[in-house]
Amino acid sequence: MEMSWEQSITYSINTVYLLFSAYLVFVMQLGFAMLCAGSVRAKNAMNIMLTNVVDAVVGSISYYLFGFAFAFGDTSNPFIGTNFFALKDVPNTSFDYSFFLYQWAFAIAVAGITSGSIAERTQFSAYLVFSFFLSGFVYPVVAHWVWSSSGWLSASSTNPLFASGAIDFAGSGVVHMVGAVAGFWGALIEGPRVGRFDAFGKPVPMRGHNATLVVLGTFLLWFGWFGFNPGSFDKILVAYPSTTNQGNWTAIGRTAVTTTLAGSTAGIVTLFGRRLLVGHWDALDVCNGVLGGFVAITSGCAVVEPWAAIVCGFFSAWVLIGLNIVVTKLNFDDPLEATQLHGGCGAWGLIFTGLFAKEEFVIQAYEAGDTSVVRPYGLFMGGGWGLLGCQVIELLVILGWVSVTMGPIFYAQHRLGILRISTEEEIAGLDISSHGGYAYNTHQEENQPRFYADYMRMHDHS
Template identity: 85%
Template sequence: MAVSWEESVTYSINTIYLLFSAYLVFLMQLGFAMLCAGSVRAKNAMNIMLTNVVDAVVGSISYYLFGFAFAFGAGSNSNPFIGTEFFGLKDIPSSSYDYSFFLYQWAFAIAVAGITSGSIAERTQFSAYLIFSFFLTGFVYPIVVHWIWSSSGWLSPSSSPLLFGSGAIDFAGSGVVHLVGGIAGLWGSLIEGPRVGRFDAFGKPVAMRGHNATLVVLGTFLLWFGWFGFNPGSFDKILVSYPKSSDQGNWTGVGRTAVTTTLAGSTAGIVTLFGRRLLVGHWDALDVCNGVLGGFVAITSGCSVVEPWAAIICGFVGAWVLIGLNILCLKLRFDDPLEATQLHGGCGAWGVIFTGLFAKEEFVIQVYNSGDSGISRPYGLLLGGGWGLLGAQVVEVLVILGWVSITMGPMFYMLHKLHLLRIPVEEEVAGLDISRHGGYAYNALQQEETGRRFYAEYVQNAS
């Protein structure tokens, strides 16, 4: 069917915007890689960078073959694994039959695997990364996407009928992306146990600080930059005109979403800076970086439907959620090298609940009803919007906790029983780079190791 020139221009602009946002979200993989590499010890830097590459390449295949169809497939009488162009794509609604939409959603999917990789860093066999990454991006995560982001999902705010008259609002994925990745990482870390030497004989934590603060800060800023594709980019169609208005459309929410994202992350960073200063007695750049990211994770759910002042509250509480969970994890002797469970899981859950408290009705109607007049929807409880939205948000958190637990928990346990999950103690002590990847990431460490071996052989021959 022929389309008008105006429709063609609109489609082109929307496509370019969505592709640009997908590129920004993919850039976050570089941010993850730098953050992870700087947060682990030097002897494991090569391993963690390789796992970040694996998350992307394995996630590409699994999401292409299975994940996209599970997430957005709508056909009830056809095989979701076999379709045209993409496997399963023939079952995707025509409005989503778009390569740019696939690319954007793929960039989200591989981010989930990256979150989980951080939780089990420095002690996991490489084969385990291949298995869980494929399973997570191809099946576990897409099911959650279908529930909440597909127009036919039972939790979707765009479905019919709406759960509690509202549906769960998770605009860019505090729950869909971050809580899923955080809970998967929780089970992986619990089943593996802490790293060798992380806790002493009395159960007290022993510091295992990352080897390169520069990489951590670089990774944080790359993630910050990428988040402007993650959150504002979730307006996949910016040129949508609202009825009875000449100056509003989806594009009006893009700037607001970028502002709320920035304010939440900045607030969380400041609160973490001073909060950790009171607790540990010094200013810590690494803590601030995690605080900033915790604020971003928390605001991701409601970034498009809250006022900027509410985003500051979101970041403030998110920082204390992160600080509190980190303290609790040390008391429970839970070891997550990148604090991914606490950051993405804890702050992600808070972000979903926050939306149910502070979402503004006008913005909810703008985002989910194209600004139609005469429509009433549940909105934030603390703004007088009733319990409908908050109820749906609580349901989202609970079903994600349950679904990821009953899928990823048994999978990690099976890998553990098959001796495919954790590396032997002696190899962990030596470092995964030298024991599993043929050498260290840094020449200086490689030369030092060579010198030690040469000296040991010299002493042995001399005796």
């Protein structure tokens, strides 16, 4: 059907905005790569950068072949989408090319979260398997539940659960918790890195080799989050009935502000909190604190006031600090704190939204500003238990779904002996044992022969 002039202008602006947001989210892959590379030891830098590239290339194929259809391919099934290979340029439908690209950028980010949890000890072939499965099936099913208009948990459904549906606007649960729960099972099944805990179970520090890359990666992720959260208004020129404002345009700027305030608050609280605990200022802890605030606000960024975003960031910092203490005592080893950061802060973000979502903003985001509609909103804002109940249900079903799918994948690889590298390879480093050389040339001429000789001797190739 031919569009009118007004519809064409609207569609053109929406497309440009959505594509620009997709490019910003894709920049987050660079941020992940820099953050991960700086957070591991130098002997594993090449490996972790390769896994980030693999997330993009493998995720592109799996998401095109399967993932996009599972997530958005059928508008009648509440549990999983179908209609494969239907991607085409049809304006204002779920199969529009620009919408696909935006959702693809989200899908490949999920595997990047998981890669941080199992860094420095995982066979590369095992990584290929789980990355394909996670981005092509596990994540898209959750996305269908929460983000498809027919999803059983969707706030955009015509008959939402508890008259509300789960509000996970940009993916504290759908993206961050999914990646974190998968990473939890991988790290748990593999066990800690060699030397991470001593004979008495006490933690041994294993600092990353390059703080500069960690800070660079953090700022790139911050930049990309402005596409991740505000960009999730994929229909930005909606005209609100019975109002005098400019529709969703009014919410985009607010969403960017709440994102910034939550991350900034979490960063400053982490700065002082860790100063009290360890006795010195630590830039790397602050970087993770900032990212934890972003993860938490991602669920409710469009439906809360700026002051509430500060509350979100404050508590997300303590969630991260507390979980890091707990997992260390349990001898759980996650080199990038991905399970605690994306899982713990993501879970808090879902609960936070159920407590602080404002009625006016919920109507803006999910009812096109139609003030005649009544629906649940934040419990602390007077909106009842409906929304909070949906948020808790989303949290629980993500834990269950990812556990029953990714847990067996990791365990099967473990039993087959194809998940973790050998102790000798881990000591020598993944770069030399699996990728033919180190990421850095500095002093490589004098160091590589010795390391390679040690590796060959330990591996006993004679």
